[in-house]
Amino acid sequence: MSVNAQIADRLEQIAEILELLGEDRFRVAANAKAARVIADLTTDLASLANDRDALLAIEGIGAKTADKIIEFVNTGRITEHEELRAKVPPGLLDLLRIPGLGPKTVAMLWKEAGVTDLPSLKRIIDDGSILNLPRMGAKTVENVKKSIEFAGQTEQRTPLGIALPIAEEIVERMRAVPGVNDAAFAGSLRRGKETIGDIDILVATTDPDAAHHAFTTIPGVVQVLASGGTKSSVRLRAAHDLGRWTLEGQHGKESGGVALQADLRAVDPAAWGAAIMYFTGSKEHNVRLRELALKKGCTLNEYGLFRDDNDTAPAGGGGGGARGGGGVPHTPPPGR
Numbered sequence: 200m201s202v203n204a205q206i207a208d209r210l211e212q213i214a215e216i217l218e219l220l221g222e223d224r225f226r227v228a229a230n231a232k233a234a235r236v237i238a239d240l241t242t243d244l245a246s247l248a249n250d251r252d253a254l255l256a257i258e259g260i261g262a263k264t265a266d267k268i269i270e271f272v273n274t275g276r277i278t279e280h281e282e283l284r285a286k287v288p289p290g291l292l293d294l295l296r297i298p299g300l301g302p303k304t305v306a307m308l309w310k311e312a313g314v315t316d317l318p319s320l321k322r323i324i325d326d327g328s329i330l331n332l333p334r335m336g337a338k339t340v341e342n343v344k345k346s347i348e349f350a351g352q353t354e355q356r357t358p359l360g361i362a363l364p365i366a367e368e369i370v371e372r373m374r375a376v377p378g379v380n381d382a383a384f385a386g387s388l389r390r391g392k393e394t395i396g397d398i399d400i401l402v403a404t405t406d407p408d409a410a411h412h413a414f415t416t417i418p419g420v421v422q423v424l425a426s427g428g429t430k431s432s433v434r435l436r437a438a439h440d441l442g443r444w445t446l447e448g449q450h451g452k453e454s455g456g457v458a459l460q461a462d463l464r465a466v467d468p469a470a471w472g473a474a475i476m477y478f479t480g481s482k483e484h485n486v487r488l489r490e491l492a493l494k495k496g497c498t499l500n501e502y503g504l505f506r507d508d509n510d511t512a513p514a515g516g517g518g519g520g521a522r523g524g525g526g527v528p529h530t531p532p533p534g535r
Contacts, residue, residue, distance in 0.1 A: 200466065201243070201437065202243060202244055202245045202271075202272060202485075203237050203238065203240055203243065203244050204238065206237050206244060206267070206268055206269070206271050206277075207234045207237040207238040208234075209267075209271070209277050210230045210231075210233050210234035210237065210264070210267070210363060211230070211231065211234040212278075212283075212284070212292065213230045213277075213279060213280050214227050214228075214230035214231040214234065214288055215295055215302060216283040216284065216286065216292075217230065217283065217289055218302035218303070218306075219291060219302050219305060219306045219309070220283075220287070221306065221337070222351055229261070229263075229264075230264075232258060232259055233260060233261075235259075236258070236259030236260060237260075237268075240257070241486050241489045241490045241493060242257075244268050244272065245272050245408045247268075248253045248268065248269050248272035248273060251265055251269065252475070254268055254269070259520055268345055274403065274489075274532075287309075288309070288315035288316065289316075290315050290316025290317065290319075291305055291314075291315060291316070293316065293317060294308070294314070294316070294317065294320060297343065297346050297347060298346045299339070299342050299343050299346050300343065300346075301469040304334070307321075307332065307333060307334070308320065308332070310328075310519070311332050311333070312328065312329065317347070320343075320347075320472075321339065321347065324340060324343070324344060328492075345421075345422060347423075352358075356394035356395060356396055357394060357395055357396075357457065357459060358393065358394055359388070359391065359392065359393055359394065359395065361457055362388055362395045362398060362459065363388065363459070365398065365435075365437050365459065366384040366398045366400070366461075367384070367386055369384070369398065369400055369414075369417065369461065370382045370383060370384055370400065372413065372417055373402050373410065373414065373463075374399060374424075376402075376404070376406075376409055376410055376413040376486055377406065378404045378405045378406030378409050378410065379402050379403070379404045379406075379409075379410055380403045380404060380405070380468045380471070381403045381468070381471060381477060382402045383400075383401055384398060384399060384400055384401075384403070385399040385401045385464075385475060385478040385479045386398070386399030386478060386479060387399075387481075389479045390479060390481070395462060396460075397459060397460040397462060398459055398461040398462070399461075399462050399478055400414070400461060400462065400463045400464070401464045401466065401469065401474055401475055401478050401514040402463065402464070402465050402466070403467070403468040403470075403471040403474075404465050404466075404468070405439060405465055405467075407428075407429070407465040408427075410463065410465045411426050411427055411431045411465065413424075413462065413463075414426075414431050414433065414461075414463040415431055415432065415433055417433075417435070418421060419435040419436055419437055420433045420434070420435050421434050421435060421436055422434040424460070428465070429464060429465055430462060430463065430464055430465075431462070431463040431465075432460060432461070432462045432463075433460070433461055433463075434459070434460050434461075434471055435456070435458075435459055435460075435461055436457065436458050436459075437459070458527060464478055466501070466502075468476060470501065470502045470503055473499075473500070473504065474501045474502070476488075477500065477501035478501065492504060493507075
């Protein structure tokens with residue numbers, strides 16, 4: 200893990216713990232924002248550790264964050280991070296990874312019911328005492344149970360040979376949706392990794408709403424995690440033989456099969472080329488490409504390659520990194 204990634208991870212944990220402890224929301228927001236900024240930086244922070252002014256010149260990095268960066272690069276630790284971690288049970292941070300359990304809910308479970316980790320959460324679910332807690336109705340608890348169950352099934356990465364036919368089926372269905380010009384799987388699956396964590400699907404469409412609706416209602420979807428805007432996420436289950444989709448909730452809960460998360464990104468057709476590159480490349484690959492673009496006075500993101508001179512035309516003169524001839528795209532949203 201790079202120095203930037205390690206620092207971003209610690210700052211994110213600081214924000215999470217502060218929120219669990221009910222600390223000032225501005226401190227929470229400041230650390231969370233700094234974590235996002237550092238995670239997206241193309242500059243290696245280790246090279247700036249002896250230049251505090253250079254760190255402060257980076258938008259989103261204030262004096263306190265700069266001090267934490269310098270401390271980590273020089274010592275391998277952030278004192279505030281270690282002090283905060285000592286104040287909460289380590290298992291609480293793992294609970295934050297369960298969909299439906301935000302910091303406020305986890306803090307309530309800890310303070311009201313003594314929940315400190317996943318086993319203690321399962322215990323109050325099994326004995327029903329969780330239903331006596333604030334905001335813990337039967338439907339909410341059932342959703343938490345499903346999230347825990349699904350997380351247990353997807354802890355192991357899925358072999359390429361199993362994930363590929365599932366992704367191909369999704370792509371085929373998305374290509375048939377009105378308004379979708381093209382569809383493809385991206386991410387580690389497109390890179391041909393031996394195992395994948397989830398399935399990334401990308402579509403170029405003139406009707407994003409229709410694409411999101413089609414994606415979240417394909418057979419096999421057992422839970423919709425998010426839908427709308429530019430991204431949708433679902434949990435789905437496919438049968439072992441991969442020749443059909445199991446439909447939990449319609450014909451009873453079927454056991455077995457392959458449990459996976461799938462994400463859909465919907466982009467304008469003019470940005471297809473740039474988007475397929477961006478969402479296929481590893482984080483390290485994309486960082487390196489952005490570095491090369493910056494050296495040439497350009498900005499590269501999922502929307503295209505653009506000159507850093509307020510010119511909205513793509514630097515390559517084509518369709519914003521699409522397939523060429525697609526016209527000049529609108530001014531791109533900020534990069535990640």
